[in-house]
Amino acid sequence: MRALRLAAASLGMLWALPNTLPGLVVGLAALPFGARAALRRRDLALVFDGVPWGPGGALTLGNVVLHTGESIDCDCLTYAHRAGLCVQPAVRLADHERAHVLQYMALGPLFLPLYFLCGGIGVRNRFERAADRYALTGRGWWPWPAPPTDGRVD
Template sequence: MRGLALALGAIWASPWTLVGLLAGIAGLPVGASLRFSRRDRALVFLRWPWGPGGAMTLGNVILATGKDLDVTCVTYEHRAGRCSHPSVRLGDHERAHVYQYMLLGPLFVPVYFLCGGISVRNPFERAADHYAMHGHGWWPATKPRR
C-alpha cells in the first residue's frame, strides 16, 4: 500500500519533477552529475552550478550545489536567531519537500510562495526542518511545534 501511495504521489508531482529534470539536465554540461537517491526518494543533481548554495527541490528532483546531500546545515529558525537548533542533514530537509510535493503535486509551488517563499515564516520550511531534526512531521503543523 505504501508503494502505491509513493507511486501515485510521484505521478501527481510529475509536472514539477519535469521542470526539475530540465533544470538538472541543463547543468550536466557544466559539471553537474546525476544519481538516484532511494533514501531521499529523488533524482539528485549534484554540483548543480547555479544558485546561492545548498539545495532546491522540484517534485522528485533535488538540485544540490554541493558534492552530496550528506552535509549539515542550520535550520531556518536557527539562522533567523529565533532559537538554537542542532544542525540537520541537508538531504533530510529536502526529502521533506519531496513528500510535500507528492501530496500537493502541481499546487505545491503556488501554495509554497503564498505561505512566505524561502523564509523562516514559511510553514513548509519549518516543517522540513522539523522533519530533518526528528524524522517525522514533514507536513506543516496547524499550531507551532515545540
C-alpha cells in the same frame, strides 16, 4: 502493505510530475557543466549535486533535488537557527529536502502556489519549518500540523 506503499509512492510521484519535469530539465542541462546525478531511493528523488547555477544550497522540484554543493549528505542550519530565533543542532540537508519531496508528492501542482502564499524561502514559511522539523526529528513533514493540545503554537 509493501504493495500499498509502492502504489502510494507511485501515485505521489505522478501527482508531482508537473514540478518534477522542470527540475529534470535543469538537472540534465547541468550535467555537461559538472553536475552529477544520483537516484536516491531513500529520498524518493533524483539528486543533482554540483549544479553550477543558483545562489547556493538546494532546490527541490517534485522528485528532483538540485544541489550546488559536493554532496547533499552535508549538515546545514535550520531556518529558525539562522534567523536567531533559537539554537538548534545542524540537520542533514538530504533530510530537509526529503521533506520537500514528500510535500510535493502530497500536494502535487498545488505545492508551489501554496509555498509562495506561505511566504517563500524563509523562516516564517510553514513548509520550511516543517522540513526543518522533519530533519530534526524524522517526523512532521506535513506543513499543517494538528493543533497542539498543550497550548503551544507552531
